[in-house]
Amino acid sequence: MTIPLPVRIQAAVVRGAFALPEGLRRAIAGKPLVRDGQTLALDAQLILRLQQLSKAALVLPGGVEPSRAAMEYARHLVGGATLRTVTARAVGIPREQGETAATLYTPDGLAEGSGLLVYLHGGGWVVGSRASHDHVARFLAQRAHVRVLSVEYRLAPEHVFPAAAEDALAAFDYAHAKAADLGADPERIAIGGDSAGGNLAAVATQEAVRRGGPVPVFQLLLYPAADASTRRRSRELFVDGFFLTSADMDWFVDQYAPAPADRTDPRLSPLLAEDLTGLPPAYIGTAGFDPLRDEGEAYAQALREAGVAVRLSRQPDLIHGYANYIGIGHRFREATAEAAEALRKALAPGAA
Incomplete structure (x- = not known):
């Protein structure tokens, strides 16, 4: 399967964000988040911040079909290279x-x-x-x-x-x-x-x-x-x-x-x-x-x-x-x- 160019570009942006030095990743993600006695991992907080910036969501306006398409799209961004x-x-x-x-x-x-x-x-x-x-x-x-x-x-x-x-x-x-x-x-x-x-x-x-x-x-x-x-x-x-x-x-x-x-x-x-x-x-x-x-x-x-x-x-x-x-x-x-x-x-x- 050939991945469309816009998807590859967005995937490269995500990979680039995770390759940044820890201080820069923390600056993007925000202050450490603590809830219920737990501290959210920087990796998790960073992906949440990127999702927020891109307005990503599990359930999208329009319901079933847009939400299905978004999940298929997302795996190219966060799933990594095919083994x-x-x-x-x-x-x-x-x-x-x-x-x-x-x-x-x-x-x-x-x-x-x-x-x-x-x-x-x-x-x-x-x-x-x-x-x-x-x-x-x-x-x-x-x-x-x-x-x-x-x-x-x-x-x-x-x-x-x-x-x-x-x-x-x-x-x-x-x-x-x-x-x-x-x-x-x-x-x-x-x-x-x-x-x-x-x-x-x-x-x-x-x-x-x-x-x-x-x-x-x-x-x-x-x-x-x-x-x-x-x-x-x-x-x-x-x-x-x-x-x-x-x-x-x-x-x-x-x-x-x-x-x-x-x-x-x-x-x-x-x-x-x-x-x-x-x-x-x-x-x-x-x-x-x-x-x-x-x-x-x-x-x-x-x-x-x-x-x-x-x-x-x-x-x-x-x-x-x-x-x-x-x-x-x-x-x-x-x-x-x-x-x-x-x-x-x-x-x-x-x-x-």
Whole structure:
């Protein structure tokens, strides 16, 4: 894909800002920001300042289509150069009507029978795609030494709840049934995602356990949406000014689960499931300056209380969506690398 010249120019400006000496970066970003006993990382504060100057937002005037276009555009600015040491091929996942498109990522030199991560991109169930998260999938594949199957699940408002959740479970079932075709070990298949994708991964895991049969061996949940029925303290602390806003979340949920959808349904709010026993181990990454922080951490606590092995890792100085920014600044990459390492260990041969 050829990136248009205006995008390349803007990407160069962003890279240039992050290459400046620390003093100049601080001058652009402003005084250190402290909230709830946490200090925002300079990398995070700088990207927020650049977004403010460019009037970037997750939900744009005009709604769905402009917001989708903006997310596709943004990955060229903050995602970094494409990792050419990871190859990609298209895969079709059959479903009742038609098929779900997916991309299989394979690091160069990875042997057959590797672990595999079924990956569900973020974007509030409304925006985002395999393309917008191509850099994230490649990074996880390379760092964790696994194959990654990135899924183009159906988006709202064209396909409302629970369509995306159904696609997530179907993708895991496909990966397990066709593991040999994908070059993977059927006993080492994890599921994961970021934000809304983390929600879908958690939901699909619960559904797999409830019905019996194949279950993911690990969950990789990055700043997941876990409860659409209530607002926790972090929604008030970080209501605005940190890219994802509380109003954005309201809009996303309204698109995905319009009335009369039950927002206490565990297929939308996995934190509210009556029984969390028997779920596979999980890594849950949260961000300190994120409206969704507290519900992700509440989900980690609920899993622990149900006897599930959980590693909760709050990145106290970062914002929601930190995995999307791995092409700029070291803190975003460092935090995402930690998640990739947890995945690598979970899917290593003999890890179970």
